[in-house]
Amino acid sequence: MAKAVLMQGNEAAVEGALAAGMRFFAGYPITPSTEIAEKCALRLPQVGGKFIQMEDELSSMAAILGASAAGYKTMTATSGPGFSLMQENLGYGMMAEIPCVIVNVQRAGPSTGLPTSPSQGDYMQARWGTHGDHPVIAFSPSSVLETYTLIIRAFNLSEKYRTPVIFLMDEIVGHMREGVVLPDPNKLKINPRKTSFHDGAHKKCYYVPEGAFVPSMKPFGQGERYNVTGLVHDESGFPVNNSAIADKLISRLLSKIDDHVDDIVRVEEYQMEDADTAIVCFGGTARAAMDAIEAARAQGMRVGMFRPITVWPFPEKPLKARLPQLKRILMVEHNHGQMLLEVRRAVSGAVPVDFLGRIDGTVISPAEILANLNEKEAN
Amino acid sequence: MGNRYEMRLAGSGGQGVILASVILAEAAVDSGVTVIQSQSYGPEARGGVCRAELVLSRGTLWFPKVTRPDFLLALTQASLDKYGRELAEGAIVMVDDSLTVPEWLEGARLVPLPILGTARDAVGKLFTANVVAVGAINALLGLFDEKALLEGAMRRLPAGSEEINKSALAAGAALVSPELAAAFAQKIG
Known part of the structure; x- marks a missing residue:
């Protein structure tokens, strides 16, 4: 058996994310999530990834969406006050169907609240923090080892359903160290980014093939020109003001989650x-x-x-x-x-x-x- | 809630009690002892009261927090005055010998040791007080073998500080006489 190592919940989030293929992190450090940014700053350059400390959480969220559209698996980490600032671009990510993982290590709120104290007060915000009818997947781990394995699943489902996934931690798990035996990296199930270039008749970037529930991604900036917007858009990605197209798009965004609840839901x-x-x-x-x-x-x-x-x-x-x-x-x-x-x-x-x-x-x-x-x- | 040995290390922010607890946790993992380490501090990182906690067991541990410590280390008067009141029955209280022990604590199993003085004078650097304390705690309670403790410390201490911290660990252990160690040894259940 592999040797047990002493690891903190926040560190496990980083190691799990790296195992899942995360190679871009943008964030603004905040207690009690700070160790995630620290560890990403150390670890990402070691694996050829990029770490950027942004000027705030609005731009952090924007940066991980941009980098994801360009082909990277991306993550940010924050706590309540920063999660509030991320809500606008979080909705953008849901509308534009950009995979990414947002870690929220919850602390007592509202507002800046009690920075070093545990809370689970962002549960409803994770569902309804951004406006409009939107799809949400959110996971919450209860141990250091589960933080590692579950964040891999967060990345996998983010890719599969082309949507931001919220990783709702709390100070209890984030700041706790336990001995863990990590799974063999060769035995992990990792969903790679599904990309497509110039696929014949269907060059439209938001075209959903028969039998699929999401379009495949075209890495932005790698030869194929397309539009990404938070406005209601058609298959070409350009905005339209058409109720039939709006209904079709929003219905698909919601049903891609609702129709696959059994695949997404896990309980202990x-x-x-x-x-x-x-x-x-x-x-x-x-x-x-x-x-x-x-x-x-x-x-x-x-x-x-x-x-x-x-x-x-x-x-x-x-x-x-x-x-x-x-x-x-x-x-x-x-x-x-x-x-x-x-x-x-x-x-x-x-x-x-x-x-x-x-x-x-x-x-x-x-x-x-x-x-x-x-x-x-x-x- | 089973067999839990709860430890709280308290001092002033910046003294390194969190690192001390992490070193002990490293030694626990290496020794096959189940451990959960956590910490709590105010928004002020330096100067305020800071505490770190460890729960040890030979079985499974779930609840990570310490509610009634079986062992308390206090390196400052403020931390002793604050945490000295929340102890399990028969708790062992290791204090720096410069502290004034409040009257209400006189019935506890007190172990005053010159931790800060040893770090400053014998080791030569006050900042090694946390590592001196680790050496003293491990010797007093007989928790882990010295090799596991030393390896745990080396994994967590900054490169370049190996020699001074080795002597800090040894100086801490040397503060505990064999008689003291025999009287206070703990068996983790």
Whole structure:
């Protein structure tokens, strides 16, 4: 077996991204994501990639879109305040169908909030931060090793669905070091950039071939001239003001995700086989839940964990499949109740959904979750 | 929540308690001990109270944060006054011997050692105090063999500082008498 190495969550994001083929990073360092920019500055030149420290997060997002259009796999990393600034160009990336990965290591907000404290308050922003009806894929890892493997998947799905993917980390995982045994790089599944040049009759850059759900990419600046815009566009990439074309384009942008939810969604279920109570949580919060479940089981409670790894689209189908066995759901998250809204929407009153959250910048402890479980058990 | 040995290293921002905890975590990984290291600091990187945390176990660890430390290192008065109040029963408290131990802490298992003085006078550089502390902690608690600790330290310390840090580790270990080590040795479960 390969040797375990001590690695921080933020470092694992970089190493995973490099393994996935990321060769361009543009960003503006911000706590608690700073180690990602630091590590990219060190590592990218070693592998022939480029690191640029930009003047702000608006331009960081613009730069990774531009570099991606030119053929690179690209990434940026930020935290809440920077993620807010990225929203306009994030929507541009979705409309122009430009693959890239945006890491948001969440900290307590709103605004500049508590820079060094953990939070999961950007969950809804990840879905609805940019305007208009748009497709979103977002993942949230709960360990250092999962940060590595999951960010590779973020790059893969970004290429497959030609869309920016949001990698929603939190300070708990970002700033945590663990011993990890990384997977053999030769055994990783990497989706290469699908490009096409001068493909006969279909030179139009946004032409979607029969049976495909996205156009293949033509590397910008490498011989083929085309237009990229955030406006509604036809297959040529040029803006049009035509309702039929608008409907067709936006419908395809949404359905390329909606029609492939089973491919995109991943959850972890822990001790759910006989559970009558499910703790729903994501990201670093899961680590307290795991300890709480162990303690609750030792007291005879039948508690399990349902953890969305894909946080957008919300894993509605796998959660609904568990409802017949459940008496209660406890949503635990470091915010004022955001994923809670999705859980309650999916559950539609079939099972009571309670909430345990924190907005003070401190971490929810296993003891707090256990106390909540005990209180309900006693009632 | 199983067997967890929780450690908190506290001092002033810039003293290197985070690096100290990372060196101990490196030694843990090399020794096959499950470890989670994390840190917490205020927006002010230098001067403010800074703490780093380690959880050690022979089993699986999930929750990464320290809630009631079994071991506390305090290098400054402010960090002792702040973190001395949040301890597990029977916790070991290693303090620099220049600190004033508050009355309410007198019942704890206190180990005052001349950490800062040793770094300044014996090693010759005050900035090695964090590495002196690592040597002393490992000798006191008997956590890892010296080779694992030294290799862990060398992976994380800046190139060119090998010799002075080697002597800092040794000077830290030398602060702990065999009697002291026997009385405070820990077994990670």
